[in-house]
Amino acid sequence: MRRKFRDGRFLTTEKISPLKEKTPEGYLLCRDVPISRVGSFEYSAAEVGLPSLTGSSVHVLRPEEQIFNPETIASFEAKPVVIGHARFADPDNWREIAVGTTQNVRRGEGDKSDFLLADLLLTDRKAIEAVESGDLKEVSCGYDADTQETPQGIEQIGIVGNHVALVVSARCSGCKIGDGSMTTSLKTRLRKLFRDGNEDAFNEEVDKLQVQDGDAPDATPAPAPTPAPTPTLEERLAKLEAAVAAIAKAQTQRPVGDADTPPAPDAGADQNDDNDLIDDPDAQAIIGDAEALCPGMKKPVGDAKGGKFTRNQIERVMRTALKGAGVKQFGDSSELDGKALDIAFKAAVAMSKSGKNPKASGTRYGDSAEDSVNSIAYVQKKLNDFWGAK
Incomplete structure (x- = not known):
């Protein structure tokens, strides 16, 4: 045993x-x-x-x-x-x-x-x-x-x-999970291991490996690109609101009638096309944001094969969270879809972040790169002003 x-x-x-x-x-x-x-x-x-x-x-x-x-x-x-x-x-x-x-x-x-x-x-x-x-x-x-x-x-x-x-993107450059390097010494040992086999073909494949760390001491690193200036918080929020408004306006101008009515699905076709499925990490991240935005909302269960989530289902989750949180500055959430819904949902999540969990002391930091360009405190104040006016 x-x-x-x-x-x-x-x-x-x-x-x-x-x-x-x-x-x-x-x-x-x-x-x-x-x-x-x-x-x-x-x-x-x-x-x-x-x-x-x-x-x-x-x-x-x-x-x-x-x-x-x-x-x-x-x-x-x-x-x-x-x-x-x-x-x-x-x-x-x-x-x-x-x-x-x-x-x-x-x-x-x-x-x-x-x-x-x-x-x-x-x-x-x-x-x-x-x-x-x-x-x-x-x-x-x-x-x-x-x-x-x-x-x-x-x-x-x-x-x-x-x-x-x-x-996806960290503020701290170099902060990532690594795999280690395929070093020159390891290549040498591999060549020795296969020396009695088809050495030429094996060497050819080894040399195709991406060179990392100490493998290319004579290589000159490319100069770092000059970073673009970071837009102000107000500029980013204004762009978000303008983007949602433009997309929503385009949606209202779509022609109605037969051209706007989706075709009936083929009874023999798979209702959950792979192109309509959301990757699990993306779906779970959106669901987590939705629960943080609207605490107490019913946790969804994947309705596609194997418990996967479809794009339509995730959009329903985002609309439910927006409605439950009382977010109305981007318009009626029930009428948003596609890119407009994505933008409105991400902005609403950014608004709510600073209000969650009392701080132990000082300022609370989440050092991913997206935090450096989200107007958390500013949009939270705007949301508070909106609710207070009501």
Whole structure:
């Protein structure tokens, strides 16, 4: 009889890549993941709690002595891994949003010495699939922090970790789940292993591999592109409202009659065409945002084959959340669809984020790139003014 043992360390039985392994249960262990780093990061003034500078972007320093403070490092230990920053974790919601745990948090070494590293153990199947497919491979810390003005500029202090999120785009460059490199030495060992076989063909295939890290010491890196100026919060909100209005107007001008009536489905055809299905990570992210926007709404169940969600069903979820939250500044949610509905829903979620979960102290940060361009505090104030006027 085979026995299982526990000794405080990870037991893995399958190596996916140099930095990814599977446990006997099928959990995915991602080692040496950079979750944050020292540096200067651009935020909106509203995000860092500086209303006097609303409309401006602010560069905030994350100094070495703060990010590598023993208390900060300990605050991220064993915290949940989640998808996106729709909600900060607490005892009431962690069971719903957690997809894994953060462990072995420490400072990196060598060329990673400016990074805070951790091992992420992913235990949720959909999150594992999203990482393995590359749909979600960047990471972003969610945390509370204060700011102070110093001769060097505005600095974050008192960082207290809440979660580590899997995101599409992280504010911290280099904060992503890696696979490790196919190094020159490994290529050499592979060639030696197959030396008695069809060596020419094998070498030809090996040389087609993408060169990474130390494989091309003479390569000159391409110059970094000049970043485009970040639009102000007011400009982004105005563009959102204008985009929804334009799309809604175009929809009202569509011709009616037979041309506007969808054809009856073929009785012998599959009602759930693959092109109409939403990828699981995308569907779950939208459902999570909808539940955060409208707490208490009925949780949907996938109505397509295999429990998948269709585009029509996800659109119903978004309309229900908009209606339940009382969001009306983009028009009647029941009449929105397609791109107009997507924009209105994302804007409404951004409005509600700052009002969820009381802060432990200071300002609450979710360091994915999309947070730096969402007008959270500004649109929340507009929504509060709208409700107050009623």
